[in-house]
Amino acid sequence: MILAVSSLDAWLTFVGTLHPAVLHFPIALGIVAAIVELWGAVRRDPGPSSFALTAVWFAAIVAVVTATSGWFNAEFLNRGLSLNLFLHRWIGIAAAVLLMTLAISGSIIRARPKTSLSGAWRMVLLATAGALGFTGHLGGSMVYGDGYITDALWSAIDQTEKSQREAAANDAKVQLGIAQTPQVATAVSATAVSETALPAAAVLSAGGKAPVDFTKQIVPILTANCYECHGNGKHKGGVHLDDWKWMTTERKGEWAVKPGDPSASLLVTNIELPESDDSAMPPTGNRVSSADIALIREWIVQGASAGNGISPGAVSDNRWSLPERSLTADELARIQAQTPAMAKFGVTVQPLAQGSSNYEANASLAAPPIGDVQVEKLVSLADFLVVLNLANSAISDLVGSIIVQFQSLRVIRLDHTQAGDQVAAQLAGMQKLESINFVSTKLTDAGLASLTKLKSLRRLYIWSSQTTPEGSKQFRLARPDVQLIDGQE
Structure with a gap:
């Protein structure tokens, strides 16, 4: 029996989803086999050992499955061929070929x-x-983003060296009989800004x-x-601007961001x-406008405090805990058809996380920026689109009649x-929408006022819109449960 194309694609997509489940086995088995054989070489044992050879055989078999599933995983998730993906793939x-040859x-x-x-044989195994x-x-x-492991490694090394230097300095002071006089802190610790930040009145009087x-x-x-690149779960270059502590x-x-020193802060520099x-x-x-840069500089000078605010980038508290389900063959076919079609307009369609049934x-x-006509082409994906980013697009105020068809939306960006x-x-009539960005x-x-009727709303950005302080006041009175971010004092 010949499978229909949509059915075949569905099965190949399933094979792709196995990649995260099997990829650790060949890595672990191959490295352990290499360690065992390295020790055997030191002991001058004849090789290969039965354990290492068995591990290599298992690693080789699973590596073939891993490489195959990884190929389909990248294809059906429509990942662009970045340098990392190219190197990872080949x-x-x-x-996998070397492991099979070694086996x-x-x-x-x-x-x-x-x-x-x-x-x-042992040398090739070590290289593999x-x-x-x-x-x-x-x-x-x-x-997880570039530098996921290396950043944490270098941070741990830096912190260890710093602790060792401080301990050595303290020991030297003790031996020399130098007593340390407690002083009132004049700056806020970079790792404890949120706990020790100066109150607003103090900042006002100081600066x-x-x-x-x-x-x-x-x-x-x-x-x-x-x-777009460094928040909402996206950490291009390993930069986490959606994590205040990281910043x-x-x-x-x-x-x-170096609290108190904008000139030493890469955010400002760049x-x-x-x-x-x-x-x-x-x-x-x-x-970024000169006024906004000046505001960021002043925030850093004042200690870069997060205050009692929310974690930046957390546009939806439920973003990463949305219910998941298995997509049908028809739904997968729709996604696979629309993804390259929308890519021609510069629109990316991808799952929120690897293997997720929720899409962005x-x-x-x-x-050029897309308009209402292109937005309408996304309606076929409305069942599983939970994030829609139309920022900087050429949409009109009439696009709302199209957007209401996306009843699964949790987050929408309409800024700029x-x-x-309209x-x-x-x-206001949607059922699940939690976060809206109306900036500029x-x-x-x-x-x-009409958005006060949106019961699911939890966060609303209206910075630089045509709203007034009085309008913001009335909204807060009507919806105290919504965090309104309007840039006003």
Whole structure:
């Protein structure tokens, strides 16, 4: 019986989902076999040992399954062929071939114990183990972001060295009879800003300026300019601007945000670079305004406190705990048809996490910007789209009649568009929508009032919209359960 194309695709997608379940076995078995044989070489034992050869055979068989499932996993998740994926794929395939070669040749060598090839076999096994480890590292970087392991490693080394230096300095002071006089702290510890931050009145009296509110004033700037790559669970380059503690912690001698010192903060440095500079942030789209940069600088000077605010980037408290289900063959076929079709317009469609049945559509980087017609093409995916990013697009205020068809949406971004009161009125009738971004839009107090009817709403960004302080006040009175981020004191 010949399977229909959609059925075949569904089965191949299933094979792809096995990749995370099996990938650890060949890595672990290959590395353990290499360690055993390395010890055998030190002891001058004839090789290969029965244990190492058995481990290599199992590793080789599972490596073939891993490489095959990994190929289909990348294809059906429509991952772009990045350098990491290219290296991960082909080094992994090469390691699988080497493992199978080692298994066969090892069996031959073991059957002929007088052969002189044991040393060469062990050397190839060690090289293969190194390739397996590097392949696993590349896979981890793709899933968790670049520097996921190395950043933590270097941070641990730096902290250990720092502790050792401080301990040595204290011992020297004790031996020299130098007593330490407790002093009143004049700066806030980088790792304890949230617990020791100065109260607003103290900041005002110390610097002569009103305190900058992280939640109301800084988060909207990060949301509009940074979270596309460094927030909402995306950590390009290993940069976590959706993690306040990460931002304000030193790593390898550098700070994303160094409390009290904007000049030593990479966040400030990169957004102030000229657009022609390769390190300028954001790399595409509008530049961060001078007023916003000044506000970030003042926030850092005041100690970069998170105050009592929310964790930046947590646009939906339930984003990573949404219910999962198995997608039908028809649904998978729709996703596979629409993903390349939307990619032609610069719109990416991808699962929230590997193997998830909840999807995100991102049109914020489309060039030229998409309009209402292109948004309507996404309606076939409405059953499983939970995040829709239309920031910087060319949509009109009439797009609301299309958006209401996406009844599974939890998060929508409309910032820097022509969306306004008509869209707001349509969104008020949705059932699951938790977070809306109306930053730099035509939303007025009338549209803000209509959103009080959206019962599922938990967070609303209206920074730089056409709303007024009075409109914000009335909204807060009507919906005290919603966090309104309007940039107002």
